[in-house]
Amino acid sequence: MSKDAALAETQSLLAALQSLDLSDNTQRVALLRQTNRIRAALETPLELASRWMETVAAAGALQLLIRIGVFDRLPADGTPISAAELAQQAGVDASVVTRCMRILVAQGLVEEMKGDVYKRNGLSDFFKSDKLGAMMCTGFMFARIWAMFPDYVKTHTPEDLWDVTKSPFVWTIGQEGKSFYEVLDTCLDPVQRSLFDLTMTNVEGMYPTRDMFPFREMKGQVELEPERPFVVDVGGGRGQVLKVIREEAGEIKGGRYILQDLPIVIESLKGEDLGEGIEVIAYDFFAEQPVKNAHIYFFRMILHGFNDAMSVQILKNTVSAMGPDSRLIVCEKLVPDMVPVGGSTELYWLDMLMMSVGGKERTVADFQRVFDHAGLELVGVYRSKTSQAAMLEGRLKRVA
Ligand SMILES: C[S@@+](CC[C@H](N)C(=O)[O-])C[C@H]1O[C@@H](n2cnc3c(N)ncnc32)[C@H](O)[C@@H]1O
Incomplete structure (x- = not known):
């Protein structure tokens, strides 16, 4: 931790913010990186580890709520809805909704009106299942694979990693002999393929097509x-x-x-x-x-x-x-x-x-x-x- 480093970054951030043109993506992203450096100068290793866990848990909470239809059922007109009602519609225990919602409310993704009653906000809409929510669900499909990496490397040769029919993905799903796309198209819940395809339609910001080849x-x-x-x-x-x-x-x-x-x-x-x-x-x-x-x-x-x-x-x-x-x-x-x-x-x-x-x-x-x-x-x-x-x-x- 270094207060001096944080102060120096903050002063330069302030100066850059004064002249920021929000439509200039390169400038905006450079400033975001600077805020990361300020955080890095102040954050303890334990806080860093906790933040990583929080990210994983938030992604898990969001994918669960999306997959059981809860996140998309937040009324579009902003009418508040209770955890009990959402849970009843989804056929799950109410605590599933309240516990997952806590982490999303803390992240600013949903608004809590009073205890366990929620309302969609401007950010919620971007994370619906046909938008970035699809990406979270697709990404989270891999969390299961990453959790099994230590067992995979123990049970496979280094060469197996490069064989698409013996990859960590197909091994974890119990489908060695098939490739990722074969598993996606024949062994998983068909909804996974449509979430995958939707994800690809929403990555233009991350994977731009513009301004490269003329x-x-x-x-x-x-x-x-x-x-x-x-x-x-x-x-x-x-x-x-x-x-x-x-x-x-x-x-x-x-x-x-x-x-x-x-x-x-x-x-x-x-x-x-x-x-x-x-x-x-x-x-x-x-x-x-x-x-x-x-x-x-x-x-x-x-x-x-x-x-x-x-x-x-x-x-x-x-x-x-x-x-x-x-x-x-x-x-x-x-x-x-x-x-x-x-x-x-x-x-x-x-x-x-x-x-x-x-x-x-x-x-x-x-x-x-x-x-x-x-x-x-x-x-x-x-x-x-x-x-x-x-x-x-x-x-x-x-x-x-
Ligand atoms: C990662 S996505 C990329 C999609 C698109 N090119 C984009 O950049 O948004 C890979 C695409 O390749 C397709 N694909 C996978 N295996 C294929 C194959 N053997 N022949 C043709 N397309 C295939 C998938 O269905 C999927 O749409």
Whole structure:
């Protein structure tokens, strides 16, 4: 603990706050980091440990209330509702609601009007089950896996960690022999898959698509060759990224956008309005890419779920469909060479999720090797200014 360090940080924070432009995300995030440093200067190790436990418990409380429908039943118009009423509707003991609510009230997520009577507040809405609540439930699915890590490493070889059919996730669920997605789609409560897909539609802030690759600059080329698809989003989920890319690219006459994912995801899109210009194709990226000679093949948050050999295979299946000037773009977060103290930690907890399923987050050098083995040359790295995400552009290797 150091009062001087806290004072110095606070003074510089005050000065920075005076000139803060709230619409400037980089500035705002830098200030948040500064408040962390002030806290770090004042917090005891026991308080730090307790805060971590609190975070885990809050996530557990929220996922429980969401999964039994309690959190979403807080009346939308702000009418207060009692723990007893919520518990009765959910068919659980009232203490389940009061005990979980305490930690969420303390975190400011719900308002307590009087003892055990609650009201939704502005923050509650962001954490409903179709918004960030989906992410908490998906993330918490992994808490069970992390709790079993010590037993996993005791019972498995170091190589097993890289085998998606022997990963900590599938082992803990009792489904060795299947991959994470096979378990998600065939062994778990189907609600987990829809929460997973919803999570992906809500991570744009953490995983931005904007302001990296200059999609807009391709207008001329795409309009000259309208028969060629513009962007094929491989493993694109519910089209969340493709919609943003279409906005980023602006008006392009004849620009075709193709969304590919597993049949279970594509079928769940029936009737959903993806907007003009987006075609959908059920496709398994372990098979040959059926769409040939597109301008761009795009993969966001795909390779981090797989080991190097599988990532090379996934890319090779599309490399064989690329034309001489097709681009293959991978969008992932980049592991830095050294971990900055007090910096963003999203990447590292995501990597813990990936460790659970046999994948990993990568450095630029790691991606360069994967590209190389897949027959691609890494020709550009477009980094986000507001996060650790980047778009890596690959082109077919030129034959000498
Ligand atoms: C982590 S999510 C990323 C979704 C989207 N690209 C995004 O960034 O929001 C991975 C996606 O890959 C899809 N996927 C997993 N295995 C696949 C396979 N073998 N073939 C095609 N898509 C697959 C999943 O269904 C899921 O939508």
